[in-house]
Amino acid sequence: MSILKDDTTSPEKQRHAVEHWATGPAVDGRVVGWAEDLDVSGAMHPFKRPGLGPWFSERADDWDVLAVWKLDRLSRKAGHFAEVFEWCQKNGKAIVSVTEGIDMSTPMGKMFAQIIAAFAEGELDTIRARALSGSAARKAKGVWIGGVEPYGYHFDRQEDGGKKLVQDETYAELFREITTRLRGDWTAYKIAHDLNKRGVPTWRDHLRITKGKSRGGFLGRRTPFGPSS
Template structure:
């Protein structure tokens, strides 16, 4: 039994297009657009606009998405009559959020249509089927999350880089033969990491170190990563460029307390260990064990630890950068 109702012709359609990833070919924007346009033409409706969100997860509340959210406001609610999507999951994958959208449409006299699933909220059967599919969509989202979590755990256990932003001082490089990624020292960032380590071991307060880095125009790890991602890595601000974030004592503390300084794999702040209890190593260390212990003691307020620390003649990073 079809759940599509015999809605009047000539209504205004808002087409909903969404991709979780811009490279997702199975649900391409073109395919979604063609399906919605074909449905509108078949029922004598007119598409008056497209709410297109790319790289937006189905977990995001429809009211919070950049494009669709702007149409779900009192000011623009009078501009359209039907919200049409290729499938219901293009509107979202959270049952509670979708039911909220269903309620909003009902309160504002709107019809919501899933073109390929023949769901029309103007009928009771359509509303019932939409609720069922919304629950299934949420289950699929949780399955996707679980697969992602399992994949990242497996990568960590095999000491492969799971992706994302590398720790400051490292860069991600292919392992070769399609075996994933690993980390190596970043020749631009390593000298700055060593300078920070030396300054703190020499007794400089974190606030003073941060102030000097800001004055000298050094980018924060977050801003530096942006330049790396853009393919034009730059550790210093360029002439006339405004700083988007500043070094703070907290920034330095997070950097110096990160187990990545030792080259260790870590998850949720804990070092990942093998079956024998040994830390998994993801890259060459940026500090040695004595430096690490001294840094942690200083950061914990035990500044007397500096008196018992003797800098070796050759630091672990010496000679890394020409």
């Protein structure tokens, strides 16, 4: 499991470390397969990961030792780690962390592994808390958290790098026109037909145009808020 970032140890280096341990004279083993779950959250249970999961179910008879680069690559949740360890014990498997020198087939290795797993879970909780705190701070400042511009608004970039939503004067007025007509006797189809007839770009096309891109093509509104076809 790895979340790929600039400072992430590459999967190739991790694989090389595991292979060097497995084929070295101290072990004299062989690698029967690899499980690489790139950009998969450490909070996901190892049994459910697309790369690692099948090795516990479909291919459980193919291996004897689960060798990982570091224990936090296996799981950042102490509870999940304990379940994997229990499964390995019941099924005659061992877990080894090649860079931390932890062999969980030994009593000392089991103790260190449990301590490291607890710290890994604490680190995950800290990351989550920091992310939530950042989101809350941006909301308090009225800064847009993410996603495309909603109908009738555009982004106004702030000095600190954030973005606020500011009304688009043209489409804010158009939105008020649409809602007024809907409250009257205009149907959605009639409004869409009128906007197309007037050559008013859809909101998505308007965003393309303001960013210097070509329009998506024929207006093709199916509803007043529908995208271009």
